[in-house]
Amino acid sequence: MNASPTPKSLHPAIQWMAVLLLFYSFLMGWLGDVPRKVILNESVRNLYFHVPMWFGMLLMLLGSAVYSVRYLLFQQSTDDTQAQSLGLVGLLFGFLGLVTGMVWAQFTWGAWWSGDPKQNASAVGLLLYLAYMVLRSSFEDAQRRARMAAVYNVLAFFCLIPLLFILPRLTDSLHPGNGGNPGFSAYDLDGRMRWVFYPAVLGWTLTGWWMANLWARYRTLSNRAPLPLSKS
Amino acid sequence: MKQAAFLRRALALLGHDVRRETRQSQALAGSLLYLVAGVFAAQLLLRPVGPAAWLTFYWLLVLFVSIYTISRSFLGQSRGLHLYYRVSVPGVAWWLTKVMTGTLMLWVLMGFCAMLMALWMGYPIQDTGLFLLTLLLGAPMLVTVLTLVSAMSQGSSQPAQLMPVLGFPLLVPGLLLVHRISKLALDGLSWDLAWTYALALVGLNLMLLALGVLLFPFLWRD
Numbered sequence: 001m002n003a004s005p006t007p008k009s010l011h012p013a014i015q016w017m018a019v020l021l022l023f024y025s026f027l028m029g030w031l032g033d034v035p036r037k038v039i040l041n042e043s044v045r046n047l048y049f050h051v052p053m054w055f056g057m058l059l060m061l062l063g064s065a066v067y068s069v070r071y072l073l074f075q076q077s078t079d080d081t082q083a084q085s086l087g088l089v090g091l092l093f094g095f096l097g098l099v100t101g102m103v104w105a106q107f108t109w110g111a112w113w114s115g116d117p118k119q120n121a122s123a124v125g126l127l128l129y130l131a132y133m134v135l136r137s138s139f140e141d142a143q144r145r146a147r148m149a150a151v152y153n154v155l156a157f158f159c160l161i162p163l164l165f166i167l168p169r170l171t172d173s174l175h176p177g178n179g180g181n182p183g184f185s186a187y188d189l190d191g192r193m194r195w196v197f198y199p200a201v202l203g204w205t206l207t208g209w210w211m212a213n214l215w216a217r218y219r220t221l222s223n224r225a226p227l228p229l230s231k232s
Numbered sequence: 233m234k235q236a237a238f239l240r241r242a243l244a245l246l247g248h249d250v251r252r253e254t255r256q257s258q259a260l261a262g263s264l265l266y267l268v269a270g271v272f273a274a275q276l277l278l279r280p281v282g283p284a285a286w287l288t289f290y291w292l293l294v295l296f297v298s299i300y301t302i303s304r305s306f307l308g309q310s311r312g313l314h315l316y317y318r319v320s321v322p323g324v325a326w327w328l329t330k331v332m333t334g335t336l337m338l339w340v341l342m343g344f345c346a347m348l349m350a351l352w353m354g355y356p357i358q359d360t361g362l363f364l365l366t367l368l369l370g371a372p373m374l375v376t377v378l379t380l381v382s383a384m385s386q387g388s389s390q391p392a393q394l395m396p397v398l399g400f401p402l403l404v405p406g407l408l409l410v411h412r413i414s415k416l417a418l419d420g421l422s423w424d425l426a427w428t429y430a431l432a433l434v435g436l437n438l439m440l441l442a443l444g445v446l447l448f449p450f451l452w453r454d
Contacts, residue, residue, distance in 0.1 A: 072447075072450050124401050124404045127400070127401040128401040128402065131397050131398050131401055131402075134394070134397050134398075135384070135385075135388075135394065135397075135398060138385075138388040138389050138390055138393075138394055139387070139388050139389070140389060141387075144387060147450060147451075147453075148384045148385075148387075148388070148451070150450075151380070151384060151447045151450055151451055152384055152398065154443070154447060155377075155380060155402065155443060155447065156401075156402065158439060158443055159401075159402050159404075159405055162405045162432075162436060162439075163404065163405045166405075166432065167405055167408055167409075
């Protein structure tokens with residue numbers, strides 16, 4: 001098997017930008033001024049931490065699907081590794097988004113889990129990508145694994161869209177932005193929050209990109225290294 | 233002229249696949265027996281059965297039997313037959329054929345399941361027309377996803393376990409819609425609301441069908 005090229009490392013400027021943006025968003029996220037709202041109170045700060053997780057997750061999964069399409073078109077194993085790493089980081093972001101959402105729900109809705117359409121949809125979304133990892137682990141042949149995983153990944157992304165954007169709109173939801181609840185556009189009118197929220201989204205997205213890049217490089221190198229017990 | 237030839241070939245392929253299924257009738261009989269055993273066990277356990285439980289059980293059983301039935305479409309195939317199809321039929325034509333055959337089979341199974349449940353557990357559906365519409369639109373949704381998943385899991389180390397693990401999360405959006413519409417049929421409510429869901433389901437079916445046209449040739453290639 002010929003060695004596949006290692007993906008290039010991310011430009012240091014992007015790495016520094018990710019660090020600075022996250023530092024800024026954490027600082028302003030905890031210490032900055034936020035509007036006082038009934039019930040929400042200080043929990044409104046979750047906008048800086050919970051919502052960027054979802055933006056980050058969707059962008060990571062979109063990137064993963066794009067790499068999968070590229071794999072199907074050109075059969076380069078690097079594309080497969082990139083798709084897998086972006087999928088993993090997307091899964092991590094999704095998990096963190098679910099957990100931060102549950103903590104917030106405990107304080108505002110009064111329960112960790114209330115079967116809200118958004119909660120259900122995101123749980124199924126996580127299942128979709130956990131299944132992607134299971135699919136990857138059940139093929140011996142690397143090329144076949146890459147091809148099947150790429151097809152599944154594209155399919156999963158297209159099934160995620162109706163799950164996250166269309167179905168919750170067909171039912172009542174307590175989630176901000178649904179069923180007459182003020183969405184984040186209402187908080188957006190408060191310019192102060194916007195100045196922390198958008199940098200947080202950008203910072204987390206860049207961090208996710210960086211993590212996926214590191215993981216892809218690590219995977220490529222560890223695939224290349226001979227296993228201790230295998231005959232060389 | 234060219235279209236006519238393509239249509240003739242597609243129809244021939246569909247006829248071939250349907251004939252193959254009916255000749256190996258023990259396979260379809262297996263699915264029917266699956267339903268008989270499932271419904272019989274359920275009517276012993278779920279007694280008395282409320283309308284909501286009836287509907288939920290109906291869809292769960294249909295989901296399981298469709299996984300069982302569609303998984304055979306590729307997993308049961310011998311290596312030689314698979315090779316023969318691959319050299320003689322383009323992937324897209326094969327995909328459309330598989331979807332049509334699967335949908336036909338699932339309509340039979342869904343109707344049979346409803347009849348069995350009506351016999352042993354009562355028939356709580358108030359609007360049968362709407363319920364039939366649900367079955368009509370629900371079958372292609374199940375078949376498209378499961379056919380792709382079945383083609384994906386062939387050649388893996390544990391195809392039988394992979395089918396439900398990959399299939400369940402992919403089927404959730406469609407099952408939610410199907411369950412909503414049939415709940416309306418159960419309560420005999422007006423069709424106004426049902427149309428919204430039915431349109432969403434049609435959209436989902438078209439999306440899945442198109443994705444299959446694009447993706448199936450890659451699964452088919454081997």
